[in-house]
Amino acid sequence: MRTSRDSDSAGYHHGDLPNALLAAVAEIVEEKGAANVSLREAARRAGVSHSAPAHHFGDKEGMLAAFAERGFEILGREMATGRDSVVGGSALERLAAVGTAYVRFAVDCTPYFDVMFRSGIDTPSHEHLHACADKALAVLIGAVGELISEGGYTEADPRQLTVYFWSLAHGLASLAVDRSMPPGLDELTIDDYIAGVFGMSELFNGTG
Amino acid sequence: MRTSRDSDSAGYHHGDLPNALLAAVAEIVEEKGAANVSLREAARRAGVSHSAPAHHFGDKEGMLAAFAERGFEILGREMATGRDSVVGGSALERLAAVGTAYVRFAVDCTPYFDVMFRSGIDTPSHEHLHACADKALAVLIGAVGELISEGGYTEADPRQLTVYFWSLAHGLASLAVDRSMPPGLDELTIDDYIAGVFGMSELFNGTG
């Protein structure tokens, strides 16, 4: 009978309900914020009954967790792409590119960022989500590792350095996402701040 | 008739309902997370009817905004106290103390931090809240200003430097609050990371 769903997608009744639901989630977060996502609204937009989502995601947190997983996959890809786009550069430049990709992801894909980090979802309690998060962050950890081995920061604690860069990227991302800069600070663009913040890191010149 | 409310507090029926409600909010956020705060639950804990909160805070967001205002007041005080606790130190040391207070606030007063930054509340649309936020951040901005004037960073853009330190503090605070450090990173304590992250800043030695 193939309901209203138009075309090709394979599957049983709907076609590909999980994807349709997650697409709806993205819409809703964009329109009304991560706090106002509801299972029923997502179901409505996907054209199914109000309790269909539960069969795929269990409950509301499950749906948000699935959405967040996609976010971490995208984030990981973007960071890797950023890193690889630096050819012939230093380890510090590659690390800055990873950080830049992190912030750009938050700004360009705010719905994902919001659900991943600011929706109150308990990441560690969702096994697969937790693994996705670790996998994405491995890109950043790897870039820090390269900085240590190639950049001569042999005395630095890799954990400290990782948290330093991660904090920098995550903090700037958070500030950029809710554009509530104090007066005077909103004159510069996000890109200015990205360049400025990661440019500061260039003051590290192997003396650490 | 003075209902169940026991003692001294002044006022009409309840005594001091706004304070009682905000105290209830703190409890609820601590127990069930910022996403699970409800007007009715707060009313229940304060011993009033389910729609009493609306008369003080308008709606749910209004209640969270009032709670967040308190958070910004505390945060501002804590940062100022941190700054003033450094006697005879450099501007950079005072700035590091401000940042440390920021992170400690997030860790020690997580309910406030969560509602202020991660509850989906739209700060700019709440005038008084916005002012409170600006006032608190003025402490950080001031400390950056001192760094520039006293520390010899005359070529640095104060906006860039502010966002740099703010990102660092806010990012570490966020990471610390949801303790989802990747494997290996959770061996160090929050205090280790605070010291490490703000210690990196000491690599800035007036050459910027």
Next chain:
DNA sequence: GCTCTATCTTGACATTGTCAACTAGTCAGT
């Protein structure tokens, strides 16, 4: 006394998350 106003209560309504029971397609094995 009386009125006025701030404070709080009651009752209602639509929306939500979740659960149990049910229906409808689809496939494997015979």
Next chain:
DNA sequence: ACTGACTAGTTGACAATGTCAAGATAGAGC
């Protein structure tokens, strides 16, 4: 082709929530 099992989705119900309108209550000012 028939049966049974399984997957996908529906229907109906329930308690909880945010919000609104209307009423009740208590203190202030006169």
